[in-house]
Amino acid sequence: MAASTDKDDRGKGTPSMEERSFECNICFDTATNAVVSMCGHLFCWPCIHTWMEARPQDTPTCPVCKSVIDKEKLIPLYGRGSDQKDPRESLPPRPAGQREEAPEDNNNTGYFGDGMFNGINVSFGVGGFPFGFGLGPAFTIQTGRMGGQHHNVNIGHRGNRMHHGRRGGQEEEQRKTMARLLLTFAILFIIMIIFT
Amino acid sequence: MGGASHAYKEMAFLKRLKKEYMELKKSPPPGVVLDDSVLENNITNWIIHISGAEGTLYSGEQFKLNIKFNDKYPFDSPQVTFIKPYLPVHPHVYSNGHICLSILDRDWSPALNVSSICLSILSMLSSCTQKVKPDDDSMYMRFAPSNPKKTTWVFHDDSV
Numbered sequence: 001m002a003a004s005t006d007k008d009d010r011g012k013g014t015p016s017m018e019e020r021s022f023e024c025n026i027c028f029d030t031a032t033n034a035v036v037s038m039c040g041h042l043f044c045w046p047c048i049h050t051w052m053e054a055r056p057q058d059t060p061t062c063p064v065c066k067s068v069i070d071k072e073k074l075i076p077l078y079g080r081g082s083d084q085k086d087p088r089e090s091l092p093p094r095p096a097g098q099r100e101e102a103p104e105d106n107n108n109t110g111y112f113g114d115g116m117f118n119g120i121n122v123s124f125g126v127g128g129f130p131f132g133f134g135l136g137p138a139f140t141i142q143t144g145r146m147g148g149q150h151h152n153v154n155i156g157h158r159g160n161r162m163h164h165g166r167r168g169g170q171e172e173e174q175r176k177t178m179a180r181l182l183l184t185f186a187i188l189f190i191i192m193i194i195f196t
Numbered sequence: 197m198g199g200a201s202h203a204y205k206e207m208a209f210l211k212r213l214k215k216e217y218m219e220l221k222k223s224p225p226p227g228v229v230l231d232d233s234v235l236e237n238n239i240t241n242w243i244i245h246i247s248g249a250e251g252t253l254y255s256g257e258q259f260k261l262n263i264k265f266n267d268k269y270p271f272d273s274p275q276v277t278f279i280k281p282y283l284p285v286h287p288h289v290y291s292n293g294h295i296c297l298s299i300l301d302r303d304w305s306p307a308l309n310v311s312s313i314c315l316s317i318l319s320m321l322s323s324c325t326q327k328v329k330p331d332d333d334s335m336y337m338r339f340a341p342s343n344p345k346k347t348t349w350v351f352h353d354d355s356v
Contacts, residue, residue, distance in 0.1 A: 026270060026306040027208050028215050041307075047208075051306055054271045063307035 025064050026051060034077040039067040048074065209267055213239050216310050228314045231260075240265045243279070246314060252322040259284055261317070262293075263310060273304035275345050276313060285327045288320060288353070290336050294344040295320075298351040 024031040026047035033045040041064040043051075052060040052071060062069050076097055217239070220230045231243040242263040248254025260282035264275040278284070278293035288296040299308060299316055330336065341347060 028212050028309075029208070047306070050271055054268075061305075063305040066305070 031077075034079070035074040036077055037062050037067070037069045038073050038075075039065050039069070041065065042077075045074075045076070206267060209265075209269055210239065212270060213265060220310055225311055225315050225318075227318055228311070242310065244310070244314060246318060248284070249318060249322045253324055253327055254284055254321045257284065258282060261314070263313070270306035270309070273300050273308075273345070274310075274313070275343055276300050276317075277344060284321055285329060286321060286324055287326070287328055287330050290330055290333055290340065292337060292340055294336070294340060294347065296330070296349055296351070298349070301345070301349050302351075 022030055022034075022042065024034075024044040024047050025041055026043055029044075031042050031044050034042060035045045035048060036042050037048075039062050041062055043063075048063075048069075049071075051063060052069070060069050060071075061067065078097070217230070217232075220228070221232070224230060227247045227249060229245040229247075231245055234241060234243045242261075242265075244261040244263065246259050246261060248257040248259070260279040262275075262277050262279050266272060266274075276295060276297075278289060278295065280293055283289055283291075283293050290296070295317065297316060297320060299305075299313070336347075
């Protein structure tokens with residue numbers, strides 16, 4: 001009972017209705033690592049996780065209202081100072097909150113060029129002689145920088161605004177095709193270097 | 197890791213039982229009285245006295261419930277039986293004290309608690325229109341396991 005801290009002491013008194021409204025519906029204690037279901041019921045993440053695993057053959061339902069619940073649709077609640085260490089960290093991590101960037105104005109992004117190549121960058125360096133295709137900054141492929149012995153391929157996908165973006169579907173499609181083409185080209189190039 | 201998590205669950209299990217105990221002591225639902233003479237020794241074995249509600253077939257009668265918790269509580273339902281001979285004559289209560297009630301089996305939810313179990317049982321008694329034993333009582337007596345949780349229940353009657 002080493003973990004019986006102030007939370008326990010509060011439990012001994014009469015918890016006010018206000019305090020009780022933040023109690024987990026499963027352990028009846030103040031919710032820690034709190035998540036809320038789409039139907040609005042509050043749980044500790046370890047508690048609701050255990051419940052969802054308890055009857056794997058059934059569709060998980062909310063313990064309070066029997067509404068169908070889904071791990072992906074639980075919303076974590078981040079209060080102030082909610083990330084305290086506790087033993088439950090051995091359990092699977094709580095689902096992450098989902099964020100979406102507000103759309104940004106594309107006119108002042110300062111990319112080189114515009115149009116369908118915007119956002120694609122493939123550059124490879126071989127030995128001491130890097131050469132690159134500067135087509136904007138979404139893919140970076142680097143090979144064998146250190147004298148051709150080690151070939152490593154980094155594909156960094158940046159520029160999130162593309163996903164939520166204001167680009168037309170066709171343009172997005174073209175961009176993807178172009179990226180794939182360049183990637184294939186780059187890989188062939190690397191293989192060529194290796195086997196010659 | 198596993199040991200720590202088990203210890204944590206064990207602690208949460210006892211913590212919740214203590215909390216329920218305090219709440220049931222302090223503000224029990226009408227007709228429900230916790231007998232804590234037994235409970236002193238073992239917090240996982242409760243005895244509860246319930247009295248039939250006024251204006252129902254069971255008005256003025258006293259019954260005794262035994263509630264046993266395993267360490268999977270509240271994820272697993274407790275074992276709830278009437279104690280002989282303090283059991284009601286009711287179409288869903290067998291002569292060995294076993295109760296055919298869906299919330300004690302497949303409809304169990306960890307958000308339920310001792311208080312809500314008692315209320316469900318009281319409501320099951322109150323809505324009864326005929327004091328009869330279950331149809332298959334004698335049959336069940338022959339084959340019933342000692343633990344009602346091991347019985348495969350069929351819930352067919354939503355009215356009582």
